[in-house]
Amino acid sequence: xxxxxxxxPLRRIPEEGLLGGVAAGLAARTGRDPTVxxxxxxxxxxxxxxxxxxxxxxxxxxxxxxxxxxSIAARVKEDRRGIALAVGLGSxxxxxxxxxxxxxxxxxxxxxWPLVISVVGLVLIWRNSPASExxxxxxxxxxxxxxxxxxxxxxxxxxxxxxGVSLIAGVSILASVHGRLNLWPLVGVALVIxxxxxxxxxWWLRIARDLVAERRARIRAEERADMxxxxxxxxxxxxxxxxxxxxxxxxxxxxxxxQERELxxxxxxxxxxxxxxxxxxxxxxxxxQQEVEAQHGVSVxxxxxxxxxxxxxxxxxLAAAREATVNAAKWSGEDVVSVFAExxxxxVSVYVxxxxxxxxxxxxxxxxxxxxxxxxxxxxxxxxxxxVRSTPGQGTEVSLTMPRRAGERQASRT
Amino acid sequence: MTAPSRPRVVIVDDHGLFxxxxxxxxxxxxxxxxxxxxxxxxIAVIGAHLPDVVLLDVHLPGGxxxxxxxxxxxxxxxxxxxxxxxxxxxxxxxxxIRAGARGYxxxxxxxxxxxxxxxxxxxxxxxxxxxxxxxVLDAFAxxxxxxxxxxxxxxxLDQLTAREREVLRLIARGYTYKEIARELTxxxxxxxxxxxxxxxxxxxxxxxxxxxxxxxxxxI
Numbered sequence: 001x002x003x004x005x006x007x008x009p010l011r012r013i014p015e016e017g018l019l020g021g022v023a024a025g026l027a028a029r030t031g032r033d034p035t036v037x038x039x040x041x042x043x044x045x046x047x048x049x050x051x052x053x054x055x056x057x058x059x060x061x062x063x064x065x066x067x068x069x070x071s072i073a074a075r076v077k078e079d080r081r082g083i084a085l086a087v088g089l090g091s092x093x094x095x096x097x098x099x100x101x102x103x104x105x106x107x108x109x110x111x112x113w114p115l116v117i118s119v120v121g122l123v124l125i126w127r128n129s130p131a132s133e134x135x136x137x138x139x140x141x142x143x144x145x146x147x148x149x150x151x152x153x154x155x156x157x158x159x160x161x162x163x164g165v166s167l168i169a170g171v172s173i174l175a176s177v178h179g180r181l182n183l184w185p186l187v188g189v190a191l192v193i194x195x196x197x198x199x200x201x202x203w204w205l206r207i208a209r210d211l212v213a214e215r216r217a218r219i220r221a222e223e224r225a226d227m228x229x230x231x232x233x234x235x236x237x238x239x240x241x242x243x244x245x246x247x248x249x250x251x252x253x254x255x256x257x258x259q260e261r262e263l264x265x266x267x268x269x270x271x272x273x274x275x276x277x278x279x280x281x282x283x284x285x286x287x288x289q290q291e292v293e294a295q296h297g298v299s300v301x302x303x304x305x306x307x308x309x310x311x312x313x314x315x316x317x318l319a320a321a322r323e324a325t326v327n328a329a330k331w332s333g334e335d336v337v338s339v340f341a342e343x344x345x346x347x348v349s350v351y352v353x354x355x356x357x358x359x360x361x362x363x364x365x366x367x368x369x370x371x372x373x374x375x376x377x378x379x380x381x382x383x384x385x386x387x388v389r390s391t392p393g394q395g396t397e398v399s400l401t402m403p404r405r406a407g408e409r410q411a412s413r414t
Numbered sequence: 415m416t417a418p419s420r421p422r423v424v425i426v427d428d429h430g431l432f433x434x435x436x437x438x439x440x441x442x443x444x445x446x447x448x449x450x451x452x453x454x455x456x457i458a459v460i461g462a463h464l465p466d467v468v469l470l471d472v473h474l475p476g477g478x479x480x481x482x483x484x485x486x487x488x489x490x491x492x493x494x495x496x497x498x499x500x501x502x503x504x505x506x507x508x509x510x511i512r513a514g515a516r517g518y519x520x521x522x523x524x525x526x527x528x529x530x531x532x533x534x535x536x537x538x539x540x541x542x543x544x545x546x547x548x549x550v551l552d553a554f555a556x557x558x559x560x561x562x563x564x565x566x567x568x569x570x571l572d573q574l575t576a577r578e579r580e581v582l583r584l585i586a587r588g589y590t591y592k593e594i595a596r597e598l599t600x601x602x603x604x605x606x607x608x609x610x611x612x613x614x615x616x617x618x619x620x621x622x623x624x625x626x627x628x629x630x631x632x633x634i
Contacts, residue, residue, distance in 0.1 A: 303548035303586050306555055338588035349611070355587045357545065390430060397587070 011066035012059070014133050015218070018211060020060035020125070028066075057121035057323060063100045065130075082127035094345045108319055113137040136211075159202075163195040170195065175402070222381060229374045234262055241295065277295045281298040282307040286319045288325055292337070296329035299336050306343030313382045314348060317402040320386060323374040324352035324398040332356020332396060355395040361388045375400070421536035424448040424463060425564045426456040427498070428560035432521070436469065444532055451550065452476045457485050464490060466536040470515065472499035479506075480513035489518040496535045498523075504549045516543025525611045539606050540613035547585035550574075550616055574612060581608045621623055 010029050014021035017034075023041060027034035044051035053279040062072040076082065097112040126137060170191030236257040245251040279287075289302040310318070321339065327338040334356035341350045361371070371388065375398065379386040384402035423444045425433050428451045437446050447463045450456035453476035460468055460482070470479045483495050495515040499507065500522075505572070507518050516535045518529065518545055533542045542550070554574045577598075584594045591609075595602045 054438070157442065253436065301520075301522075301544060301588070303544055305548050305551045305586070340583075340587045342586075346632045355588075 005082045010063055010347070012063050013066050014045045014136065015215065018208060019056075019136070020133065021065070022063065023055055025063065025066070028090055051114050051375055054117045054121070056325065057118045057125070060125055061121055072125055072128050076124050079124070079128055085127070086120045086123040089123060090116055093119060125266040159198055163199045166191045166198070167195040225373070225377060227380070229378055230266070230321070231283070232374055233319065233326075234266075235259060238324065280307050280309055281341065281343060282316055283319070284310060284314075285339060285350070288318065288322045289339065290307075292322070292325045292329050296326065298329040298334070300325060300329075300339055301336060302339045302341075304343075311405060313402050313405060316378050316382045317348060317350060317384060317400055318380050320375045320384075320400050321352060321398075324400070325379075327371070327398075328352055328354040328356065328396065331359070334395070345400050345404070348404075350399075350400045351397060353395065353397040353413045357398050358390040358394055359391060360391045415518045415571045420445050421466040421532055422447045422463070423467050423469060424456075425449065425469045425530060426460075426474070426479070428449045428452060428473075428475050432471075434548075436528070440532070441525070441527055442621065443529040452621070453481050453485075459491070460486055460493060464493060466494065467532050468493060469532070470495050470497050470510070471496050472510050472518075478509055479515070480510040481523050483513040483515055489565040494535045494538070495542060496531060504552070507546060507549060508553065508616070511546070511613070516613065516616065517543075518541040518546040520545055526634045530547060540609045542582070542585050542609055542612070544588055547582040550584050550612060551586065554579075574615065578608050580612075580613050581605060582612060 012021040012026050013024040013028060016024035018038070023037045024034050026032075027037050029035075041056065045056075060074045061076070062071050093112070097116065126134065129137070164170055171193065172285045238255055242252050242255050245255070285302050286302050289300040290299065293300050308314070322342070325337055325339055328334075332354035334354045336354070337348065338353045340353075341348070375386050375388075379400055379402065382402060386401075386402065387399045388396065389399070390396035420442075421444050423440065423446050425436055425446060426449070426625075427433050427436070430451070431447050437449075438447065446466075447465050448459040450459045452472050453475075456468075456470075456474075460602060468482070470482060472479045474482070477527070479495075479497055486493060489578040495510075496508065497510045497515040498519075498521055513519060517540050518532060519531050519541060522533070523543070534541050551574075554575075580598065582595055589597065591602050591605045594605050598605075
């Protein structure tokens with residue numbers, strides 16, 4: 001997962017992270033391996049007796065997710081109940097700390113404060129993070145829940161016994177250290193940590209493995225879907241055109257040759273079909289206009305307001321717009337298609353309209369990939385949206401909107 | 415002012431073939447009283463016939479269409495101009511509109527739509543093709559909104575209202591006035607008012623970006 005160094009502002013990448021994606025974000029920002037960053041964080045955490053974890057939680061709260069503008073902290077401000085809950089829990093822990101501190105054991109103070117801050121932070125994050133991040137967190141605390149409900153697992157008794165023994169040993173050492181050698185508290189802490197690790201370790205390992213596997217599967221599925229959409233847009237379209245022009249050998253040859261060139265460029269040079277080699281959004285719209293006019297013999301009225309550079313999201317937007325334009329050219333029965341693209345500060349919208357025969361969007365068969373896969377899914381994968389308004393007899397309008405990224409994040413995935 | 419049932423029209427275009435084409439497309443819906451193929455002949459023909467509407471090519475051998483408009487506007491304010499062009503370099507279109515034309519359509523427009531546009535212009539309304547709407551949105555969208563580059567004498571003129579923007583957007587998306595009225599649940603008359611008000615702003619705004627914008631359509 002080693003990516004190129006990224007120059008944008010720091011962003012969390014929850015889908016690549018184990019917790020909140022802070023380490024993944026740092027990794028993308030510095031161009032290092034996320035695992036190295038994670039190990040470093042843990043080491044620093046041990047050395048600073050927990051304060052690195054506090055820093056992690058603060059980053060989690062304050063750094064927005066990649067592609068979003070606002071952080072969790074921005075939402076916290078509105079969450080009065082969450083703040084109350086966090087303050088209540090925090091004060092309870094503080095009271096407990098003071099109590100324990102009074103009885104003895106100064107180490108409690110040093111370990112305790114980061115704990116309190118982290119717990120308060122995590123409560124706020126829990127209440128205000130988006131659903132996907134909550135799912136990850138729920139996954140992480142599962143073993144604690146499982147401890148009380150799920151007793152049938154093999155080895156649980158053994159593990160609990162070992163944990164219990166070391167816990168008792170650790171606590172009794174801690175309790176008896178008053179005034180003795182300074183080395184002993186450390187042994188106690190180590191035993192307590194060991195106890196926790198013995199009980200929860202296997203779960204955490206399994207979770208980590210699950211997360212990695214799930215992420216890989218998701219990436220593979222997305223790649224497959226992207227590829228299917230591209231093959232549909234290029235090869236399948238051309239084959240359809242060839243069937244239609246079967247009586248014009250010249251045209252068939254021309255189409256086949258163009259498709260061959262495009263396919264070669266994709267397979268061997270890694271240039272996506274219909275790819276936009278340069279360029280800006282307006283140029284991309286112009287290219288769609290020219291190509292659809294040339295291939296389908298309709299006239300495309302293309303109008304753009306504003307312009308901006310293309311990133312992966314906008315390339316996907318253009319690909320969807322292209323598909324919508326081709327659909328209008330093929331099915332509407334009209335010979336004019338209007339394409340209107342507007343670049344606004346926060347988003348880019350494209351409207352593709354025809355005054356043709358229209359259709360019932362609900363009645364499109366499942367296997368027609370054009371609308372579902374090349375337009376809706378393609379936009380959704382990038383965080384955009386697509387709506388189709390069509391009235392039989394009055395034409396169709398496809399509206400596509402893609403939010404613009406705050407910074408130019410060139411992710412390592414393509 | 416009431417629209418004459420058959421508007422009297424002069425066609426100004428340097429291509430004879432195109433003039434003939436427009437003449438036949440307009441058919442007997444309008445009365446074509448004269449034709450001209452360049453700036454000077456056009457000024458003479460229009461001055462002689464005083465038509466209701468002049469269909470004016472943006473590009474003429476002797477200069478841009480705006481020369482014709484500015485030469486006649488002061489003397490014959492009742493003559494209305496509808497700009498036409500094949501290619502659409504925004505600066506030319508904006509120039510002819512700012513000179514005083516009441517609208518702009520592309521030469522690919524259908525005969526029915528052209529007749530409709532001529533009637534509208536004859537009735538004193540503004541006619542915005544989708545393309546012109548796009549240009550205008552673009553021109554007014556070029557930031558900064560509060561004109562910092564040059565002192566603005568009339569901020570009202572330098573900005574579009576949210577409603578005007580909405581109307582322009584729908585025009586750019588290919589909606590007819592009727593469809594816009596339905597979409598926004600307002601009357602067609604109100605749509606026309608918005609468009610006229612935009613035209614007014616376009617012609618009178620001293621906004622410094624507007625004059626400069628077309629030449630350097632910059633990235634936002």
